[in-house]
Amino acid sequence: MALPTLEPYWMKxxxxxxxxxxxxxxxxxxxFRNKWEENSRYxxxxxxxxxxxxxxxxxxxxxxxxxxxxxxxSKNTKKENLSERRKKLSExxxxxxxxxxxxxxxxxxxxxxxxxxxxxxxxxxxxxxxERRQKLxxxxxxxxxxxxxxxxxxxxxxxx
Numbered sequence: 001m002a003l004p005t006l007e008p009y010w011m012k013x014x015x016x017x018x019x020x021x022x023x024x025x026x027x028x029x030x031x032f033r034n035k036w037e038e039n040s041r042y043x044x045x046x047x048x049x050x051x052x053x054x055x056x057x058x059x060x061x062x063x064x065x066x067x068x069x070x071x072x073x074s075k076n077t078k079k080e081n082l083s084e085r086r087k088k089l090s091e092x093x094x095x096x097x098x099x100x101x102x103x104x105x106x107x108x109x110x111x112x113x114x115x116x117x118x119x120x121x122x123x124x125x126x127x128x129x130x131e132r133r134q135k136l137x138x139x140x141x142x143x144x145x146x147x148x149x150x151x152x153x154x155x156x157x158x159x160x
Contacts, residue, residue, distance in 0.1 A: 146152055
């Protein structure tokens with residue numbers, strides 16, 4: 001008598017063949033799909049590479065590249081020119097400041113000379129004023145003496 005849990009040999013063999021066929025077919029389809037996807041990826045990658053290569057080798061890409069290079073060169077040239085200009089301007093500013101300091105010193109010394117000239121002139125004016133005052137005082141004193149001197153009055157009375 002056969003045990004109910006055991007399968008008969010022919011059933012086992014039959015089931016395995018069918019199952020094996022399904023497994024093989026599924027695996028074959030899976031392999032076919034994988035190969036197809038792999039080939040599809042290869043052609044997509046090749047298409048992208050060819051497109052990029054065509055784009056990189058095109059005249060437009062060359063012009064853009066040269067334009068970018070020219071822009072870079074011009075930018076560097078402008079930076080260099082700007083730094084040279086700043087350097088020249090700083091030198092000019094420094095020279096101008098030095099000249100201004102020299103002018104201020106000369107002006108101060110000239111002004112100092114002017115002050116000295118003004119002092120001398122003030123002293124001369126003062127001495128001239130003092131001389132005129134002294135002369136006027138002497139004249140008045142002489143007139144006063146002349147009017148108050150009794151001998152002169154007698155002489156002048158006798159003459160006139």
